[in-house]
Amino acid sequence: MSLTATFKHVSYLWDDAKAAALAGDEVALLIYRSNLLGADLRLTNYGGGNTSCKTIEKDPLTGEETEVMWVKGSGGDIGTLTKSGLAGLYVERLRNLKNVYRGISHEDEMVELFNHCIYDLNSKAPSIDTPLHGFLPFKHIDHLHPDAAIAIAASKDGKRITEELFNGTIGWVEWRRPGFDLGLKLKACLDANPGIRGIMLGSHGLFTWGDTAYECYVNSLEVIERCAQYIEDSLYKQPAVFGGVKVQSLSKEGRAKQAVALAPVLRGLCSSHTRMIGHFTDDERVLQFVNSNDLDRLAPMGTSCPDHFLRTKISPLVLTLEPGEDLSDAKALKQKLTPQFEAYRQMYADYYSNCKHANSPAMRDANPVVILYPGVGMFTFAKDKATARVAGEFYINAINVMRGAEAISEYTSLPRQEAFDIEYWLLEEAKLQRMPKPKPLSGRVALITGSGGGIGKAIAKKFAQEGACVILNDNNAERLEEAKAEFLKQFGKDVVAANVLDVTKADTIQDTVNAVILAFGGVDLVVNNAGLSISKPIEEHTEADWDLLYDVLVKGQFIVTQQTVAVMRKQGFGGDVLNIVSKNALVSGPNNAGYGSAKAAQLHLSRLNAAELGADKIRVNVVNPDAVIAGSNIWSGGWAAGRAKAYGVSVDELPAYYAKRTLLNEIIYPEDIANACFAFAGGLLGKSTGNVLNVDGGVATAFVR
CATH class of the missing domain: 3.40.225 (L-fuculose-1-phosphate Aldolase)
Structure with missing residues (x-):
């Protein structure tokens, strides 16, 4: 039978070929073992536990061989551990700290003294558990927090159960806060019980060891497997778990x-x-x-x-x-x-x-x-x-x-x-x-419509960079998946959620609002960005064109605002609604009756919402872009051709045409709009509502006043 098949409650992940490629490098094998252990949450929780190995290195000052301990540093996670996350310390110096230890009431002062034991100057700061590994003589040591072992360690009869279950091969140390004294207690337990394969820490966790990385790994798995099987056998004998069912779950x-x-x-x-x-x-x-x-x-x-x-x-x-x-x-x-x-x-x-x-x-x-x-x-x-x-x-x-x-x-x-x-x-x-200062949008949740690309995606990225959680959404599922993959790679799963949303369909809006609540608990920043444009002379403009423009731009903005404001009111601490409108809300031009009037409606709806929602500390502000070309669905549609025709230029000439008509002679990019949104939401304009910020390079006819 393979070793893999002998384990039911833990995962045997050791790959002989991968380990063989690391042969002779004990630190690399420590990292490999640590990552395997951290990959199984039944063995230890995220950020919990620590692992170590001891090697013989050359002292850079004397040239003599010396023993060095490599141990997971403070604040790391063994599942993602790399060498940069290890602390490397002289073992002899660490053990000599016993000579200056003044007792349990002076525990904290020992942590600073760990720095005098550093061998590797690139070390991570040593953790409070450093002496627990240093005072034990074994080459490879695991300190894990397996649920099965802690269940025994935290039970009233834990010491007796440990003794009987392992026939005296696992020692027991009563609860003691991690630190120097606990390290001494572990060494005393080993001295009193030579030949044991591990130590159970009361209410805390498990120490196991081995002469090689592999022996340590298998020892850890075997001890935890035995604990888990013992608990499973005991649960099987119980008439009911946790005293039986009192309340039935909903569907x-x-x-x-x-x-x-x-x-x-x-x-x-x-x-x-x-x-x-x-x-x-x-x-x-x-x-x-x-x-x-x-x-x-x-x-x-x-x-x-x-x-x-x-x-x-x-x-x-x-x-x-x-x-x-x-x-x-x-x-x-x-x-x-x-x-x-x-x-x-x-x-x-x-x-x-x-x-x-x-x-x-x-x-x-x-x-x-x-x-x-x-x-x-x-x-x-x-x-x-x-x-x-x-x-x-x-x-x-x-x-x-x-x-x-x-x-x-x-x-x-x-x-x-x-x-x-x-x-x-x-x-x-x-x-x-010592934790870094929170970013401006830390603790805030943002929903940006149409964030699969273009302006919406740029806003979502800016908000995520500044600390917000974001829910991406788009009516194009394929484009949304591409954006989601990009954001997950850059920001990780704890920052990003995604949901298909079509602002013309109220049920998809509600689905997305529900998704953001389930993902993050609520919503604070709402950006109504989803849009489209249709540029036609009045005689060519159809009723369907008109309805689509007003459904997306005006009705969509209204329903998204209505549903998200309801969430903000439940939370009770205000929020921000930002509406991406357009300079066309203020400027009259040819071939633009439907789009321009819908944008004007968006702008005034924003004012109306600001007036109504101020009492709830919900701010409503407007960003007015113009001619944002990069990544825009509008640009890739018929809008470019329509505007080029209206201005008497070719499509290729349109970007330069837009730039030259501005006071600053600048092309406007999605990131410029994102920065404007952050200006409203970043905290410095917390008492601003009902305002319009033009980001158009300077179009004098679009000045609000």
């Missing part, structure tokens, strides 16, 4: 409908301190937990593993809503939910007050990160989509741990004081303070 469609109705209200309530981005999942593991009889007992306990806790907060907020409850009245819904949020914030404030130390950082945002809705699913909110999504993934890890621990014994979480000491650890606070 998939029903869950999505409730999430769409609820998410903007939750986002508004969660954003009382900082503008948040949302994530929703109705994963079966989530539903099993939120629908259970044990939810009310287990959810308030919080998580056990520090990595879980740091991303999910002390405990989730469980909503007191019925699965099929009518959520259509946003005002009534907010009134019902506000006391629940106030109670959660007070709980968090009490937790902070009861646990803080004299030197603790100031209390952070008291709003929940994880929100559970029985029968529907889980919402998570954070400063950006990636953090919100990862928080949801970590809470699923926590659910797995609770399910496993309850199956084999009884789940235990971190004591509140221990949890606080991790959340408000001064080293963690220092890490937060």
Whole structure:
């Protein structure tokens, strides 16, 4: 039987040929092993755990051989680890730090001393887990956070179960916050139990090792496989998971409908301190937990593993809503939910007050990160989509741990004081303070119609570059897919969503609005950019031409604004509507009756909306371009020929003609319009509404005043 077939609960991914190509380079094999481990979320969560190897290198000062440890640096992820993410330290110097260690009350000062042990000057900053690897003698070491192992580590009888399950070949170290002292505890456990293959950290995770990268990898898989199989066998014997079903789930469609109705209200309530981005999942593991009889007992306990806790907060907020409850009245819904949020914030404030130390950082945002809705699913909110999504993934890890621990014994979480000491650890606070300053549009969600190409795509790209999440849309599915692929490559899956939208069809508008809510929790920036143009003499202009122009430009702008404003009002913190109109809204010209009058209607509709929506802190402004040629569907259609005919020039001469008639003698590009939109949305013009910004190179007849 192949080794691959011996594993049921983990993935054996080792490729002998790939490993053979790395033979002799232990650091390369460490990275290879790490990436394989990080590729299976059953082995460790994103950003969690760390791996190391020890090699013999030449000391650049003495020329003598010396032992060096290569370990994942601070803030990295083993699944995407590269050499630049490793810290390289002299092992002897690191171990000699024991001589200056002043005890557990002086843990934090040891972290700065790690810098005196650096061998590789290009190292990533060493993490707090560095001594955990350094004090163990093994060449290759894995520290992972597998749900199956943590379920045992977080159970009331975890130590006994570990001893019996592994016949004494896995050691046990009681809970201790990561740091120098925990490293000493690991070494003491090994000294007391020579020959063990790993150590279970109470409430935390697992250490395993080997003499080679491969032996370490297989050892890790075998230990985790055994933990997982033990839990599966125990679950099989249980009459019901989590005490059985208390609430029945809605259908998939029903869950999505409730999430769409609820998410903007939750986002508004969660954003009382900082503008948040949302994530929703109705994963079966989530539903099993939120629908259970044990939810009310287990959810308030919080998580056990520090990595879980740091991303999910002390405990989730469980909503007191019925699965099929009518959520259509946003005002009534907010009134019902506000006391629940106030109670959660007070709980968090009490937790902070009861646990803080004299030197603790100031209390952070008291709003929940994880929100559970029985029968529907889980919402998570954070400063950006990636953090919100990862928080949801970590809470699923926590659910797995609770399910496993309850199956084999009884789940235990971190004591509140221990949890606080991790959340408000001064080293963690220092890490937060080193985070880069948020970009101007961080925490904001943008919907730009017609963003498959041309002006719309340029606006979407500008907004994404400035920190916004964007939902691309277009009525051309092929063009939309091309834009989506480009954006995913440049910005990643946590910044971009896409949906086919035809502004003449209200159902596709609603579908896209629903999609942006499910993807990001709501919407803040709406750009009505979708358009077309028809240039004909009045005698050639058909009624169908007229209807199409007004359906796309005027009615489309109205319905998109109407539906997105409804979301903004649910959120309750304002927003921006930007309408891409045209200098033709102000300038009269030949062969332009339908297009020009529709643009004029768009412009005045913008004024009307600005007057109506100001009370909701929703700003409505206009950007008036002219002759934006690059990437434009308008240009590739009959518009170019029509305008060239109207001006008595050839199509090839049209760009130069447009430029020469401007005061600045400039050609206008999609990026120029994108910059104008950012000027309105970027924060400096937060008190501007009902305005028109011309981006036409200077056409005097288009001056507003």
